[in-house]
Amino acid sequence: MxxxxxxxxxxxxxxxxxxxxxxxxxxxxxxxxxxxxxxxxxxxxxxxxxxxxxxxxxxxxxxxxxxxxxxxxxxxxxxxxxxxxxxxxxxxxxxxxxxxxxxxxxxxxxxxxxxxxxxxxxxxxxxxxxxxxxxxxxxxxxxxxxQRNFLKTTLSLGYGYDSNTDNNSNDDFVNWGNIPLSIPDKRSDHVAEYILALNHTFKIKDNLTMDNKFVGYMQKYNHDQDNDLSLAVFGTGLSYYTLKSKLSLAFDYNYVWLDDNTYLFNYILTPTFEYQIDKNIIYKSRLKLIKKDFKQQEYGYRDSMYYELSNSLVLLTENFGMNTFSILFGTDNKDKGEAWNVDYNFASIRYENLYPLTESTILTSGVELYSDRYKKEEKVLYNNKKRDDKIIFDLGILQSLNKNLSLGATFRYINNDSNQNIYEYDKYIVKSNIYYSF
Structure with a gap:
C-alpha cells in the first residue's frame, strides 16, 4: 500500500x-x-x-x-x-x-x-x-x-425502561373455539444492564490474525425477575486480509441464563467476507450457523439448527454519514420431530445510518422490516400457520467525552403484527449507557 x-x-x-x-x-x-x-x-x-x-x-x-x-x-x-x-x-x-x-x-x-x-x-x-x-x-x-498482541476492554453500565417486558398481546381476549381466553395486561419495568467486553487480536502475519473475545452481559429488571437474563460469550476465529478484502471464520460459544437458571447453549459458526469495491463502498456477506441446545426440560422442544445469510452494502458519504443497507434471510428448524412454534423461515431488510453531528457526537438511526413464516400448523387455538410481520425503529446518540469515555442514549420501537392475535404486540425501550474503553 x-x-x-x-x-x-x-x-x-x-x-x-x-x-x-x-x-x-x-x-x-x-x-x-x-x-x-x-x-x-x-x-x-x-x-x-x-x-x-x-x-x-x-x-x-x-x-x-x-x-x-x-x-x-x-x-x-x-x-x-x-x-x-x-x-x-x-x-x-x-x-x-x-x-x-x-x-x-x-x-x-x-x-x-x-x-x-x-x-x-x-x-x-x-x-x-x-x-x-x-x-x-x-x-x-x-x-x-x-506489535503482535492487541487487547481492548470495554465496560458499560446502562439503565432504561421497557414498556412491555413480556411482549404481551395488545388484545384483552383471544378465542379458543367459542371460549374467550383472557390475555394478561402489559407489564412495564425499569431495567439495568452491565457489559464487559474483552477483545484480543494476535497477529500471526501481517495479513493473518487470530481474534479472540469474551463478552459478559447481565440484564436485571426492578420487579419482573422472570425476564432477568445473563449471557457469557466465548469466541475465537481467524481473519485473512488482502489489499481490498477480508475473509474471516469465527466460532462462538454462548451460555445463557434466564432468571438465574441455565437456559440455553449456543454453538455458532460464522464465515464472513468483506470487499472494498471502491474508497466509498464496502460489500459484506455473512453466513451464521447456530446449534441451539435448550437446557430446561420444558423448553427442550425448541432445540434447533438456525441458518442465516446476510448481505450488506456500506456507503460512505460526505454529507450523509455512513449508510448500511442489509438483506437477511434464513430458517430455524427443530432438530427432531415436529413443533408448530419452532420451525420457520424468515427475511429482513434493514437500513442503518451513522451521522457525525460533530467530531465527538454521532447520531445513529435504523429501520428494519422483518417477516417470518412458520412451517407447522397450530391446531388448537387458530388452526393456521403462524406468521409475523415486524417493524423495528432505532434512534440513538453517542457522545465521546475523551478517548476512553463515552455516553450513549438509545430508543427502540417494535411493532409485531401477527395472524395469531396472542402474538400481536408493540413496545418501546429507552436506555442510556456509559462506556469506558481501554
Missing part, C-alpha cells in the same frame, strides 16, 4: 522539486524527455525513458536517484531498492537516499531494515525539526506494525 503522506512529508525539506543536471548530455532525446517527465511527476514516462537511456549510457548518482524515485512511484519497489542501495555504496552518509531507501523497505514490509535506516538519520544533529518529528511518527507507526 502506498504511503504518500509519510514519503512527501519526511522528504519535503530534503528533496529538490526540479532536477538540474549541468553535466548531463541534454542532447540525448530520451534523457531530456525523462527529466521533463520527472519534473512534471509523470513517473511512468520518466521510468520508461530512462530505461531506454541506460541501454547506451551510464547513470551518475543524480540520474540514478531519478530512476529510483520513478520506479518507486510506479510500484517497482524491488528495482528502487537496488538503485538506492547502489547510491549508498558510494555515498554512505547521504540521508536523503537513506530516507528514500527506508520508505522503500516500508513498502515491501521489511520493517526492521526501515527502522534501522530511520534511526541512522535521526543521529544527524542538523536534521530539520519537521523532518525529525515525522521520522519519529513513522517509527511509532512501525512499532505498532511490529
Amino acid at each position: 502506498r504511503t504518500k503522506m509519510k514519503k512527501s512529508i519526511i522528504l519535503s525539506t530534503l528533496l529538490f522539486s526540479n532536477i538540474a543536471f549541468a553535466n548531463q548530455n541534454y542532447s540525448n532525446e530520451h534523457f531530456s524527455k525523462a527529466i521533463e517527465s520527472y519534473n512534471n511527476r509523470i513517473f511512468q514516462d520518466s521510468y520508461i525513458l530512462l530505461q531506454k537511456y541506460v541501454k547506451e549510457n551510464k547513470l551518475n548518482k543524480d540520474t540514478t536517484f531519478v530512476l529510483a524515485r520513478s520506479a518507486y512511484e510506479i510500484g517497482r519497489f524491488d528495482e528502487a531498492l537496488v538503485l538506492y542501495q547502489n547510491i549508498l555504496k558510494n555515498d554512505p552518509n547521504n540521508n536523503r537516499v537513506k530516507l528514500e531507501l527506508a520508505q522503500t523497505y516500508f513498502q515491501i514490509k521489511d520493517f526492521d531494515q526501515a527502522r534501522v535506516l530511520y534511526n541512522e538519520v535521526l543521529q544527524d544533529n542538523k536534521l530539520p525539526i519537521n523532518v525529525r518529528k515525522n521520522i519519529e511518527l513513522t517509527l511509532n507507526s512501525l512499532d505498532k506494525k511490529s
